[in-house]
Amino acid sequence: MTGLNSRVDKLVNYFKSHNKIREQTPHSAKVHSVGWSCDGKYLASGSFDKCVSIFSLSGDRLKQEALFCGHGGSVDQLCWHASNPDLLSTASGDKTVRIWDTRTQKCTANIGTRGENINISWSPNGNTIAVGNKEDLVSFIDVRTMKICAEEQYGFEVNEISWYKDSETFYLTNGQGCVHILSYPDLKTLHVIKAHPNTCICIEFDPTGRYFATGSADALVSLWDADELCCLRTFSRLEWPVRTISFSYDGQLLAAASEDLVIDIGEVETGEKIADIPVEAATFTVAWHPKQYLLAYACDDKDTYDRKRDAGSLKVWGFSNDS
Template identity: 75%
Template sequence: MYAERIEKLQNHFKSNNKFKEYIGHSAKVHSVGWSCDGKRLASGSFDKSVSIYTLDRERLNKETTFKGHGGSVDQLCWHQTHSDLLSTASGDKSVRIWDTRMQKCVATINTKGENINITWAPNGDTIAVGNKEDLVTFIDARTHKIKSEEQYNFEVNEISWNNTSDLFFLTNGQGCIHILSYPDLELQHVLKAHPGTCICIEFDPTGKYFATGSADALVSLWDINELACQRVFTRMDWPVRTISFSHDGQLLASASEDLIIDIAFVETGDKIADISVDAATFTVAWHPSRYFLAYACDDKDTYDRKRDAGSLKVWGFQSD
């Protein structure tokens, strides 16, 4: 049933496996993400800045750099239907919202701690940000006011809403996924997902699955309605830091300190392709309508090995 599709995808990437590299920062890139229309790619860095690139058919062009954060930009996420709006979480105890059309920061929301992760509800109403002290702050995306704060007594790693914005998910240090109703934040389920810390979580665009990456080097795929684990992806040897579903929900990219990024076929776990990298990978993100994968590694400068390269790469361009 899937053999034909798997072969077709494998063949696609045999002839579309070129990457292009862009130097946008003076220190390592922590987070990359595409705007919902796929026209822009953003990167957030340890150098406190956010770079915006525009995608023009087969190349990226640097459009602008946003400065203003006083600390490392650890994670960013775009509004899921408004292609100009981007939010960033920083170690400077603030969240910023940027408008790429006006090319400026339109809101700064001060929070209690050093922020490490951020997610924007798919309906656009709320931004949630988590800090190093496991406090999650919910921000009204229209008024830019804090709606509520929730303190957890366990290590909160990544946070995310489901695609309908009525359930809120947290991954934690005990290998569990906590599922809360939203907006009332009542605990609905605790899934024991992994023996090791649950690091990242991602929802597939079709609304069928979510996946989590763990310190045990595994990625688990869950049926969102049954809350049952469908399969486990086992090709990594190191803690899985970052995962991303392709626009059609067929592919799942996973990355870690392994020197490859794994591209798996979601329905069977078969390997479709892999991307060789030179260092640990912090962030991966599929384009919202094409088979382009943006990613950033802990690369060092070619000439000065003590310096970070500050680069990001996009893979999936046609090979010559």
């Protein structure tokens, strides 16, 4: 236990000297989704203003590189390719999924879907993009043909979708507090886990594939063994429905956010609190950098001078206080 305690102490101390925040305001409306490219070179944000902003990270500096416009509706979620750092997919309320290339700064594919899209997940092998819409229809896009190859309509509220590292197992969370695990491509139900007594909102796999975590309307985050499908522990420091979660690159830290005015960062093995980030409004998206302890996030912040207007900002926390 001493080793665990010293690791927790080390992490706590690290963030005492690495809690500086960099802020950017690339959008004219609320930021719905943030995410890092697989190499950590780029940070993308998708907004209600229908645009996607791309930033490069160099040292402790964020620089806006591009603004992708073209969607006719809100960009509700974005997802980078797992191994190609230049490709980004976006799900929009305009009933399309788009794929963007940061090298050419252009949209390389525009795939029509049957509803207003709210969530998206790219399979680890890069071959399939799953997208969910407001009517609880999940569509699977074959990236090689850019066509929808399968659709599944659910009779319950589908909240978030994700892939296991083998790209042959697909997970979704629902309004009944369950995690459904399906085989892909045949979409047969393998398991249904009753994870929470309330709506299960978000799901995230750790980078090693050993664990996944779920966030719920009961304000709990639960950590699961991905092989045994058993709950290992819960994180209970938040008081509002957990909207978004993210594992650090090494799987040691788990960030969780909600309408609480704080983002909670816990140590995965013990559940102990490592740090928290004070915020001024509800937080709906967080994402750890794939190679270092930097957390990108966006809150429902309002403009300093006009409280009716969204700030359209995103922040990155974890830079050295000396930088």
